[in-house]
Amino acid sequence: MNFKKRLFNKYGYDYPIFLSDLGWMGLSEGYIRSALSRLVKSGEIARFSRGIYFFQQETRFGKSWIQIPLIFDKKYVNSKGAVVGFYSGLNLENLLGLSTQIPATTEITTNATTKNRRLKVGSYRLLLIRPRVAVNSRNVTVLKFLNIVERLELTSFRKGDFNILSAFIKKNNLKKDQVLQIARCYPKQTLKKLDQTGLINELA
Secondary structure (H helix, E strand, O other): OOOOHHHHHEEEEEEEOHHHHHHHHHOHHHHHHHHHEEEHOOOOOOOEEOOOOEOOOOEEEEEEEOOOOHHHHHHEEEOOOOOEEEEEEHHHHHHHHOOOOOOOEEEEOOOOOOOOOOEEOOOOOEEEEEOOOOOOOHHHHHHHHHHHHHHHOOHHHOOHHHHHHHHHHHHHOOOOOHOOOOOOOHHHHHHHHHHOOHHHOOOO
16 A cells, blocks of 8 residues: 555545654655655645645635644644643633633643743634643543632632532542642642632542
């Protein structure tokens, strides 16, 4: 099976192909770079940015475009099969049903940045947040929970919010010991909010 067909069978149209992820092909990096360069020159594959490619298809509106949110996910949230980040801030509140406000900027807390920074990718605005504790598959739900607690406004905290967070705690079986241990890396006010909202009593 030739190089292009192998790529297409795995990724299909409009899906981001990261050069750094192509070790599965069993080919040298030099060969892969040359093969991708040839495909770009012939118009058989499109280059989105350095190290990121995708297959375009013709539609009635013209050529299709890459799914940019997938780039965020593959680079900053689930990189090479490992959990390295999570959607945070207003994005997380929106996902959990704590807010109906649609964020203008996508916020991601991720190990992939050493400082907080803003980016613009196409028409998308992105805010990358350096985590207080390195994100992994074992602690990501705790970090999501603490991200929400840290942002809570006690004056507007309602019974419905409590119920949503209580359900999140139970669904993810959050343990008090782990939450309190990681919470030490957060502002002291975060621990106070855990206590004042009664959420600390919901932890297993």
